[in-house]
Structures are given as structure tokens and as C-alpha cells.
Amino acid sequence: MTTWxxxxxxxxFRSGFFAEKILVDKKTPFQHLIIIxxxxxxxxxxxxxxxxxxxxxxxxxHESISHLPIFFHGGIERVLIIGGGDGGTAEEVLKHTExxxxxxxxxxxxxxxxxxxYLKSICKDAFExxxxxxxxxxxxxxxxxxxxxxxxxxxxxxxxxxxxxxxxFSESFYIDCKKCLNxxxxxxxxxxxxxxxxxxxxxTLKIFNNLFSDASCFIATIPTYVGxxxxxxxxxxxxxxxxxxxxxxxxxxxxxKLKLKHYNTEWHNTAFALPEYIARLILD
Numbered sequence: 036m037t038t039w040x041x042x043x044x045x046x047x048f049r050s051g052f053f054a055e056k057i058l059v060d061k062k063t064p065f066q067h068l069i070i071i072x073x074x075x076x077x078x079x080x081x082x083x084x085x086x087x088x089x090x091x092x093x094x095x096x097h098e099s100i101s102h103l104p105i106f107f108h109g110g111i112e113r114v115l116i117i118g119g120g121d122g123g124t125a126e127e128v129l130k131h132t133e134x135x136x137x138x139x140x141x142x143x144x145x146x147x148x149x150x151x152x153y154l155k156s157i158c159k160d161a162f163e164x165x166x167x168x169x170x171x172x173x174x175x176x177x178x179x180x181x182x183x184x185x186x187x188x189x190x191x192x193x194x195x196x197x198x199x200x201x202x203x204f205s206e207s208f209y210i211d212c213k214k215c216l217n218x219x220x221x222x223x224x225x226x227x228x229x230x231x232x233x234x235x236x237x238x239t240l241k242i243f244n245n246l247f248s249d250a251s252c253f254i255a256t257i258p259t260y261v262g263x264x265x266x267x268x269x270x271x272x273x274x275x276x277x278x279x280x281x282x283x284x285x286x287x288x289x290x291x292k293l294k295l296k297h298y299n300t301e302w303h304n305t306a307f308a309l310p311e312y313i314a315r316l317i318l319d
Contacts, residue, residue, distance in 0.1 A: 040071055043084040045231050050261055052079055052086075058153050063145040070153050076259065078154060080121060082146075088121050092258050093157050097123035098298040099255040100267055103306060104188055104221045105131055106287050107276050111187040112136065115215060117174045119192035120146035122158025128190070129164050130293055137167050138186075140174040147171070178211040185217040191224040191268075204235065206242045213246055213270075221276065224268035226252065229313045231262045240317040243270040249277060252317055253306035255297070266313065277307065 041051045054071035058078070061068050069081040077090030088096070101124050105111050112135045114128050120141040128137055141147055147169070150158050161167060170177060174193075189212050193204075212222055222243075226236045236252065243250035247270035254264035285300045309317075 040069060040079075040081065041084065042081065042086050044086075048231070048262075052076065059149050061145065061149075063143050065143045068143075068145060068149060070149060078156075079259075080150070080154060086259050088123060088154070088157060089259050090154070090156050093121075093123050094295075095255055095257045095297045096260075096265070097127045097157075098295055099253075099306075100124055100190055100192060100223055100225065101127040102293075102295065102298045103253060103267075103303055104190075104223050104269075105134075106284055106291075106303065107279055108187065108219075108221055109279065109283070109287060111221075113184060113186045113188075114138070115186045115189045116140070117178075117189065117191045117193060117212075118142075119190070121150045121154055122147075122161045124190055124192045125164075125167060126157070126159050126161035129161055129166060131291065135166060137164075138170060139167060140170045140172060140177045142171070142173055144171045175205075175208050175211070178208065178215050181211075181215050185220065186215050187217055187220050189216060189220070189222045191222070193225055204239065209239075209242050209246060209270075219273040219276075220271065221273075222247070222268070222270040224270075226266040226268045228260050228262040228264070229266050229316055233316045236266050236268070236313070237316045239268045243268060246270060248272045249274050250317075251277075251307055252309070252313070254309065254313065255302075255306065264310075264313070269307075 038054050039051045040054050041049050052073050056072040059068055059070040066082050071079050073079055079089045080087045114137045116124050116139040119139055125139050226239050229236050249271050251269045252266045254266055256264045281304050288300050
């Protein structure tokens with residue numbers, strides 16, 4: 036059966052995807068999961084009728100949120116991924132041979148199972164990598180109660196602030212994330228499309244400005260997430276990271292020998308260059 040699946044993230048605007056086939060349509064204990072096939076985007080995952088990822092353009096999102104902080108920092112070995120149940124962010128992070136440990140905390144095991152079954156092109160073998168520690172549980176509780184070795188990078192690859200993900204945008208959550216970081220560690224967050232979700236970005240950066248010495252955001256344009264560029268929050272107490280020269284970034288990238296589809300040093304060097312309407316959002 037073919038049908039249209041409408042995304043309902045925004046009350047005043049909707050977009051839809053024609054489903055050639057519905058692969059998954061299941062209510063988990065936490066949310067409503069749908070995976071469909073579409074001729075343009077390939078397989079698409081939606082949670083509560085909000086697009087999470089598609090086979091066609093997932094690489095833009097996942098390469099942006101992972102490789103930029105890794106190449107900027109230059110010394111990341113331990114990574115915590117919050118959410119990211121499709122495995123795409125973990126797959127990109129684990130491409131770096133210097134990464135020794137990744138913990139991924141996902142509240143919904145059914146998302147993991149569905150990704151392994153239907154989104155193998157996105158997660159590939161990330162869940163089987165011996166460096167990956169998969170934790171099925173509440174991420175807010177995890178960071179609240181974490182007393183293990185500190186992380187060099189925390190990536191909050193959450194869905195939008197709806198349902199169980201809402202608490203992953205709170206001040207208390209970000210404070211606990213910082214406690215899990217090394218002194219020179221970096222926190223990167225998914226903060227939606229500012230044209231539609233400006234309050235979400237402003238709220239996060241207001242918290243970051245009080246928490247970190249260097250708080251900002253970088254952007255990337257991802258076709259699936261309509262409304263213009265998507266914003267990724269950035270917070271660190273190391274003021275030198277974003278001063279790293281373009282030549283050093285280029286050398287790190289060349290030495291990695293990674294062949295990527297979106298990330299390159301030209302994009303990296305301009306990712307923090309914000310149009311005025313976004314710059315104003317993070318200064319308010």
C-alpha cells in the first residue's frame with residue numbers, strides 16, 4: 036500500500052513524503068516509530084511523525100555533528116553520544132582510528148533494532164565495533180549519575196524537544212553534561228532549523244553562554260530539514276580550539292585519510308559564519 040506521510044513538527048507548516056512501502060509502523064514504549072521507502076530519499080525514519088534521518092542526506096548531518104569537533108580538537112579519544120539510535124553519528128565518529136571509546140546512550144531499544152535491520156546503510160557496523168559501549172537507558176539519568184572517566188567530546192544527537200527528548204534541552208541536563216567533560220572537552224548539540232526553531236537555539240545558547248567560555252553554533256544545510264540551515268550548538272572552556280589554523284585542520288584531515296561526502300576543510304572553515312538572523316538569535 037502506498038500513502039503520504041506528513042511531518043507534523045511545525046503547527047503552521049507541514050511537508051510530506053510519499054511512502055512507496057511502509058517498513059515499520061510501531062508504537063514503542065516511548066514514541067511512534069515509522070520507517071518508509073521513498074524514491075527520492077530512500078529509507079526514511081520518523082519518530083512521532085517527525086523526520087529523523089533519510090538514506091539520501093544523512094551523511095550531511097552525521098558528518099557535520101561529528102567530524103567538525105573531532106578535527107577542531109585534535110586530541111579526542113573518548114566520546115559520549117546522547118541519542119543517535121540510528122547509529123549514523125557513531126559510525127562517523129568510529130571512522131577515526133584515534134578514538135578509543137564511544138558510549139552511546141539511547142532510551143529506546145526498538146530504535147536500535149530497527150536501525151540495525153532497516154537502516155544498515157546508515158549505521159553500517161557501528162553497533163558491532165568493539166570500541167562502542169551501548170547503553171539502553173535514560174540519558175539525563177546517565178549524565179546525572181556518571182562518575183567514570185571524563186569524555187573529550189559529548190554529542191547530543193537527540194530528536195526535537197518533544198516527548199522523552201524534551202529533558203535533553205534543559206539547563207540541568209547541560210550542566211550535568213559539562214560535569215562529564217574533561218576541562219578542554221567539547222559539547223555539541225542538535226538545535227534544529229533556526230528559521231522555524233529559533234527559540235530552541237536561543238534557549239540553548241543562553242545556557243551555554245553561562246556554562247562555557249566559548250559558546251556559539253555552526254550550521255549545515257540538510258535538504259530533509261526544511262527551512263534553511265540547521266544549527267549545532269557548541270560549548271567548550273578551551274578558547275584555543277576554534278583558533279586552530281586552517282593549515283592544521285587541513286593536515287589533520289589529510290592524515291586521517293577519510294573519504295567523506297560532505298565534510299571538507301572549506302566547509303569547516305566557514306561553518307561558524309552565521310547569517311545575521313541566526314547571529315542575532317544566539318546573542319539575544
